[in-house]
Amino acid sequence: MKTQMIYEVLLTAIQDNNFDNLQSTIQAILELPFVICDNNYNVVMQVPQQYYQDELWDSMLKHKTVIPEMVYLIQKDRYQEALDQNDNIIYIDYGIGERIQRIVASIRFEEKVVGYICVLLTDRKVSDDEFERIEILIKFLSLYLSKHIVPHIPNNDMYFHLQDIFANNDIRREDLKNHIIKSITELNGGFVIAYTSVIDKSNEIVYLYQLFNHVNRLDYIHPILDDNHLYLLFTDVKGTDLRSFIQKRLKPILNQTKVVDLSFGISNYFTSIHDILTFKQQAIHAHSFTDNHDYCFFKDVAVEDLFTQIQKSDENNLYLLPALEVLKDYDKEYNSNYMFTLEIYIKQLCSSQDTCQILNIHRNSLLYRLDKIQEITSLNLKDKKVITQLLCNFYIYY
CATH class of the missing domain: 3.30.450.40 (GAF domain)
Incomplete structure (x- = not known):
């Protein structure tokens, strides 16, 4: 032919x-x-x-x-x-x-x-x-x-109002109170938002559609599809133990759909539907920290995310401690690893037990390293202000 x-x-x-x-x-x-x-x-x-x-x-x-x-x-x-x-x-x-x-x-x-x-x-x-x-x-x-061919979108007012809210990043909380209709305010509280996405225009969007259609049949979960973004609004969440919540409500979804490459950012628990946009952003930010894990809680990366946002907006070295550059140069010259030890110690909020566990060293070894670090840098690791400034430095500059 x-x-x-x-x-x-x-x-x-x-x-x-x-x-x-x-x-x-x-x-x-x-x-x-x-x-x-x-x-x-x-x-x-x-x-x-x-x-x-x-x-x-x-x-x-x-x-x-x-x-x-x-x-x-x-x-x-x-x-x-x-x-x-x-x-x-x-x-x-x-x-x-x-x-x-x-x-x-x-x-x-x-x-x-x-x-x-x-x-x-x-x-x-x-x-x-x-x-x-x-x-x-x-x-x-x-x-x-x-x-x-179109995704099987629920034909009800609640879905379209939720989709409108999740797709709009410019609504203020005050306006949101007027925007939320009665059917949405009647959702069972408390709430948690999970977020995932695929690359725009990728064939992998089929996984989002399959997941959307699967979740749409479940109780107390409202999936919202916005192009290559998928939000899951969990309602009727009991208590604030999010790790237990994930085991019971999210993991079975991932297991049943076999979507092994999708990872989720998980917001904090909240009780007022008027705060939905704040917690939506939490889920999105947590998603950027998932790496190769199935999910990531915002509360586990809130500090990292805060300093990441500061780092993006602060392009000068105004608050950089010169002592850290001294320690960095010392490590390079003598092939030591004091900078990494100090970073772990500070990020663990000076917990010797947690630092030793992460570094897999004895407490005496840690104490020796800390004394050596103070000797090299002249930093006082018992000064709370110094500790605070070091914490900011490690999250912003290193």
Whole structure:
């Protein structure tokens, strides 16, 4: 089938607004088994309706979606990574696709992923003409899926008001009191906010959609999706033991959805819904400290975050203690590590027990090092003002 004819039959199929005709048209164009998913990994079309002893294909045919176990395998085989790094068609002959080779591609509309197409190469290599057909189909499907596929957003006033609040960073607390409607004030207190995100325009946004749809079915959790940002507003939180709360309410969500690469920033506990924007920012800031951990509590990094913000705004060395540069030079000259010892000691608020545990040294060794540090720098480590200034120095300058 020539290129011009392909465009014509596709145009006719979409004008008919008949899904069965559209599916038959795509089948006639490809002449190969294919499956099309939306960006939630829900099956839109799969032809033919038969099993091929292919783990991924057969699972999609049975469940009409990519189940969490398969999402994990897709991630493990780095299909998602390959699609993220390449806007073109990907040929796959490894992992799940080792027995039956396939070609896959993300379907994009206005630079955002709206779906995926996978074509099984059951008994032969794909020709150049077939690649061209698939490229044409991808362009067509980008328009089709953009109009027919959307995240399963709750159709209620509470969700839209919450989304409006979380998406707006300019609302003042005073204005927020007038903005919050009755349905929101009736939410069960207390509250905690969890936040996660993926890179903008990344295929990994599918994980946010899957997590959003999963959480939306749970009680006392209100998910709010804002482009590549996902907020979870936990309500009816009992007590202020956030670590226990995480074990009971957040970890099962991560385990059930198999979203191993998502990490969450966790706000402090709060009781007034009018303070929601403050604690939203706490969750966002905590997320920046998660590193390779599943979650991070704002209360554990509040001091680091405070000094990080100061560091960004203070570009001079007005409060830098010269003694620290002396200690730094001494370490360099004599290959010692007194600077690190002092940093740990100060950040542990002069707790000898905690410092020894972190450094894995005996208390006598620590006392010797501290005496040596005072000798080198002339700092008085019993002076509370000196300790305070050292604490600021380590968080701002080092």
